[in-house]
Amino acid sequence: MNETEFRHQLFDLAKDAPSGSSAPPALLRQARRRVVLTIASSVAIAVLVVGMGIAGVRALQVAPTPADPPTPTPTPGSLGALAYGVDGDIYVADWDGSNPVRIADGRPPNGGPGCGPAQYGGEGSIWSPDGRYLAYWYNSCQVVPTVMISDPDGNLVTSFPGEGWLISWSPDSTRVAVWVRWGETIGIYGLDGERQTLLTLPPGMMAPGDYDPVWLPDGASLMVPYGVEIPLDGSTPRKLPWADAHEGEATYSPDGSRVAYTTRTPLEGLVLLRGQHQGGSFVVGAADGSHAQEVFGARVWKPVWSPTGDRIAFTSGNGTELRVVDVATGTVTLLAEKDGSDILLVLDFSPEGDRILFSRAEDQGVGPISLWSVNADGSGLRRLVTGTAWGDWLSLSPTR
Amino acid sequence: MGAEVETIRIEGSLLADLYARHADEALRLSYLLTGDGALAEDLVQDAFVRVAGRLLHLRDPGGFHAYLRKTIVNLARSHYRRRALERRYLERQTEAPPIDPDDLSDRERLRRALMALPIGQRTAIVLRYFEDLSEAQTADLMGRHPGAVKSLVSRGMGTLRTTVGVDV
Numbered sequence: 001m002n003e004t005e006f007r008h009q010l011f012d013l014a015k016d017a018p019s020g021s022s023a024p025p026a027l028l029r030q031a032r033r034r035v036v037l038t039i040a041s042s043v044a045i046a047v048l049v050v051g052m053g054i055a056g057v058r059a060l061q062v063a064p065t066p067a068d069p070p071t072p073t074p075t076p077g078s079l080g081a082l083a084y085g086v087d088g089d090i091y092v093a094d095w096d097g098s099n100p101v102r103i104a105d106g107r108p109p110n111g112g113p114g115c116g117p118a119q120y121g122g123e124g125s126i127w128s129p130d131g132r133y134l135a136y137w138y139n140s141c142q143v144v145p146t147v148m149i150s151d152p153d154g155n156l157v158t159s160f161p162g163e164g165w166l167i168s169w170s171p172d173s174t175r176v177a178v179w180v181r182w183g184e185t186i187g188i189y190g191l192d193g194e195r196q197t198l199l200t201l202p203p204g205m206m207a208p209g210d211y212d213p214v215w216l217p218d219g220a221s222l223m224v225p226y227g228v229e230i231p232l233d234g235s236t237p238r239k240l241p242w243a244d245a246h247e248g249e250a251t252y253s254p255d256g257s258r259v260a261y262t263t264r265t266p267l268e269g270l271v272l273l274r275g276q277h278q279g280g281s282f283v284v285g286a287a288d289g290s291h292a293q294e295v296f297g298a299r300v301w302k303p304v305w306s307p308t309g310d311r312i313a314f315t316s317g318n319g320t321e322l323r324v325v326d327v328a329t330g331t332v333t334l335l336a337e338k339d340g341s342d343i344l345l346v347l348d349f350s351p352e353g354d355r356i357l358f359s360r361a362e363d364q365g366v367g368p369i370s371l372w373s374v375n376a377d378g379s380g381l382r383r384l385v386t387g388t389a390w391g392d393w394l395s396l397s398p399t400r
Numbered sequence: 401m402g403a404e405v406e407t408i409r410i411e412g413s414l415l416a417d418l419y420a421r422h423a424d425e426a427l428r429l430s431y432l433l434t435g436d437g438a439l440a441e442d443l444v445q446d447a448f449v450r451v452a453g454r455l456l457h458l459r460d461p462g463g464f465h466a467y468l469r470k471t472i473v474n475l476a477r478s479h480y481r482r483r484a485l486e487r488r489y490l491e492r493q494t495e496a497p498p499i500d501p502d503d504l505s506d507r508e509r510l511r512r513a514l515m516a517l518p519i520g521q522r523t524a525i526v527l528r529y530f531e532d533l534s535e536a537q538t539a540d541l542m543g544r545h546p547g548a549v550k551s552l553v554s555r556g557m558g559t560l561r562t563t564v565g566v567d568v
Contacts, residue, residue: 001564001565001566001567002567002568003529003567003568006529006560006566006568007529007530009506009507009510010432010510010526010529010530011530012507013432013507013510013511013514014428014429014431014432014530015428016431016437017424017427017428017430017431017432017437017440018427018431018437018438018440018441019424019427020419020423020424020426020427020441020444181555182518182521182555183555183559184555203562204562210516210517210518210519
């Protein structure tokens with residue numbers, strides 16, 4: 001397909017867009033209300049500015065506060081701090097979101113005409129496994145975003161350019177992996193900001209989609225979907241044994257001996273069969289691909305293995321049901337259920353594996369977003385932070 | 401106060417006129433960025449409301465289209481706020497109906513390949529090849545460096561070359 005044909009295809013595709021021949025009355029009502037609000041708020045701001053000037057009051061920087069009041073439940077002993085990003089800033093708080101401290105402050109636009117506001121953000125494991133550092137993104141009007149590594153007080157340790165969303169910490173906390181060129185090359189960076197290794201992913205190996213590399217538990221390889229291992233020694237990337245004929249997401253047990261993965265097809269039907277795309281399986285097996293066992297007979301999202309190795313949390317029902325499976329018995333427990341338009345995602349476990357951190361995005365991800373925690377037995381459901389869909393508990397677990 | 405009421409009434413009528421003139425184009429852009437008709441409508445509606453809030457301060461009414469386009473791009477980019485949410489949303493959209501990849505039409509294959517691109521690459525490609533903007537205009541609209549736009553387009557087209565045989 002040449003450029004002209006490609007443009008024609010795009011125009012043809014765009015014909016599927018809804019038609020907007022006349023303005024919806026609701027839109028006009030909303031727009032008029034907006035204009036009224038603009039006028040009203042302009043007046044209000046002017047009054048406020050004058051008032052503040054007179055009183056000599058300095059504007060307070062309000063940090064996000066926990067949405068629910070603290071409950072008297074005892075704090076798990078070694079459960080550490082919660083790191084998260086809200087409104088372009090990075091915060092470190094107590095495990096339940098209380099006492100937030102802003103450690104990175106997103107600043108106003110500074111890159112010239114057309115540049116968006118500079119902001120910090122994090123997705124994935126923000127904390128290094130040893131709890132000494134945090135890794136997050138800084139986006140301003142640069143050619144590529146910047147990876148920032150700081151201590152828990154926000155003091156910058158190092159920074160370097162990178163791409164993608166997830167910054168992946170090595171299990172020994174000494175390196176991070178990020179895309180150098182998305183989908184093509186991955187850089188391994190030390191805490192001095194120097195790139196130690198540049199890994200090239202052969203074309204067509206990674207699943208199509210917006211994915212980032214993660215470390216395998218032994219720290220000697222990275223993995224990209226679906227189950228492609230990229231050795232750090234530069235040897236040829238390969239499909240992991242369990243990944244043959246599967247497609248989905250995976251999580252390893254803390255010792256690396258077992259793997260849990262999702263498939264789009266039932267376990268017995270590894271050949272893709274018509275009409276079974278909406279089924280799928282959640283499978284636990286040995287890392288070498290043997291002893292694979294279906295533990296949940298439907299498609300699931302983003303399984304996370306507990307640091308204690310005995311539980312795996314995941315969401316099912318297109319992200320509306322939060323569940324946990326007892327690995328030893330295979331018993332699956334429903335912990336929380338939301339309506340059909342919500343998206344729930346498991347983010348993390350407490351070090352003892354007894355509490356789960358997850359996010360809730362309402363209205364297909366467009367509505368309010370928040371972080372929640374629930375005990376592994378389904379009790380103690382509580383909202384921790386509003387305004388973000390991603391957070392990371394400091395686990396201080398040697399196996400994480 | 402009377403003057404303000406008059407301004408609002410005039411802008412209500414102006415907005416209806418602007419909507420009739422720009423909605424189809426805005427909806428097509430929004431649809432190519434999101435891949436979903438209902439979501440495209442929501443984003444365009446939101447964009448019109450936001451732009452309406454600024455009509456009082458719009459120095460160049462002729463620039464309405466550019467202003468609206470920029471608002472739609474920003475709304476599409478910030479819609480999911482997190483890559484994970486975008487991915488899940490797209491998975492929900494592509495759950496049904498089950499179709500064998502060999503049975504897909506070229507345009508459906510292109511739609512899926514386009515939606516699988518990271519949002520930055522998808523936006524840059526749509527603005528360059530659908531909206532027919534220059535690299536500099538695309539960079540300005542996306543709030544990125546022109547070099548970054550060139551890179552986004554190049555990599556996105558590289559992926560489309562592999563997946564659907566686009567040779568640009």
